[in-house]
Amino acid sequence: MAIAKAERLMNLALCLLGTRRPLSKRELRGSIEAYLEAGSDDSFNRMFERDKDDLRELGLVIETVENLEGDTGYLARRDSNRLPAVTLDAEEAAALGLAAKVWQQARLAGAASGALQKLRAAGMPEEVDPYEAHSALEPRIPVHEAAFEPLMLACRDRRPVVFDYRKATAARPETRHVEPWALECWRGHWYLAGWDRDRGAERVFRLSRITGKVRSRAGKFTADVPDVVTVRETVASWAGEIADRSALLKLRSGAGYPLRAKATAIRELGDGWDELEIPYGHGMDAWLVEFGPDVVVLEPAELRADVVDRLRAVAKD
Numbered sequence: 001m002a003i004a005k006a007e008r009l010m011n012l013a014l015c016l017l018g019t020r021r022p023l024s025k026r027e028l029r030g031s032i033e034a035y036l037e038a039g040s041d042d043s044f045n046r047m048f049e050r051d052k053d054d055l056r057e058l059g060l061v062i063e064t065v066e067n068l069e070g071d072t073g074y075l076a077r078r079d080s081n082r083l084p085a086v087t088l089d090a091e092e093a094a095a096l097g098l099a100a101k102v103w104q105q106a107r108l109a110g111a112a113s114g115a116l117q118k119l120r121a122a123g124m125p126e127e128v129d130p131y132e133a134h135s136a137l138e139p140r141i142p143v144h145e146a147a148f149e150p151l152m153l154a155c156r157d158r159r160p161v162v163f164d165y166r167k168a169t170a171a172r173p174e175t176r177h178v179e180p181w182a183l184e185c186w187r188g189h190w191y192l193a194g195w196d197r198d199r200g201a202e203r204v205f206r207l208s209r210i211t212g213k214v215r216s217r218a219g220k221f222t223a224d225v226p227d228v229v230t231v232r233e234t235v236a237s238w239a240g241e242i243a244d245r246s247a248l249l250k251l252r253s254g255a256g257y258p259l260r261a262k263a264t265a266i267r268e269l270g271d272g273w274d275e276l277e278i279p280y281g282h283g284m285d286a287w288l289v290e291f292g293p294d295v296v297v298l299e300p301a302e303l304r305a306d307v308v309d310r311l312r313a314v315a316k317d
Contacts, residue, residue: 005051008034012051013060017081022065022073145207148183150214151192155180158225160197160217163210171313173211178203179221184231193231195223204231247284248299249276255294285310 011032015023029035029044038044052074056062061080065073147163154161161180166173179195189206196203251259253272260266265277275298285306288295297304 004034008032008047009051009054009058012048013055013076016055016060016062016074016076017078019075022063022067022075024071024073028074145190145210147192147207147210147214148190150216151180151207152183154214154216155182155192158221160219160221161214162217163214164212165205166209166211176203176205177217178205179223179225181225182229182231183207186232191231193229195221197222245280245300247278247280247297247303249278249288250274250296250298251276251291252294256291259288259291259295289314 011034012028015028015031023031025045025048028048029038035044035048038047052062060076062074062076063080065075067073151161153159159180160177162175162177164173165176177197178192179197180192181194183190183192185191189208192205192207194203194205195201246264249259250269251274253268253274259276259278263276263278267275269275280303285303288297288303288307289310297307
């Protein structure tokens, strides 16, 4: 269905751009195969009006002209739909090339490559080769979650979505109705920020905890999209990166290197265990659960209780 509509829109755009005089609905219907297959005049009229609105939303300037007989015609003048010349300096072209390399592991790789080829044809400096493998740094952003692409498109199109989401403390996933704002990668994991309609508040979701398919929903956003979406700062505070307290942990020797990197003091206990003093903030319990039996919370008691509660929730599954 999506391919058929895209082809129909392309044919309508070509007809409107290729004519020197306004074309009536009757002429357009006779020129485009998909319109010929419309079952009735009402069906064709609805299809044509939707397509015309979609093309205008995409930026095509379509003029409506009424002739002396009172008939309405449509055309898209080339001078009104011609984009200005693309001019890029070396730094801008290099930035675009770097961005394209980032997406080589995602399904966007083909689109990024095609976009760069068009930019080169439109004036990208020839001395800039975005694919030349001489850089000391080779950026990569892994995208393994199936939810990434539909959520990225939903963020771009401002389209509400529905998905099943399993919190770290929950035994089963819950259905969430979300207005997606932005995606961001933080410490190897992708996160979505958006408006949770069920809770009436901003929320951040880790894509690896989304189960099943992401489903799009019709309608517009009900909440305003903020000018700046602070995905990273929100996740950092939930993950204990913004620390306002100190915890005492017992950690198995040779394990938990991320915890050791954050520790302000480490003491050997013997028998294959070490004692760590580590700063922490809201959400540290969810992080500690990821280390399983390699970590034991000694102090404070409330953090220990939170970790035990999370482990029990996982054990119930």
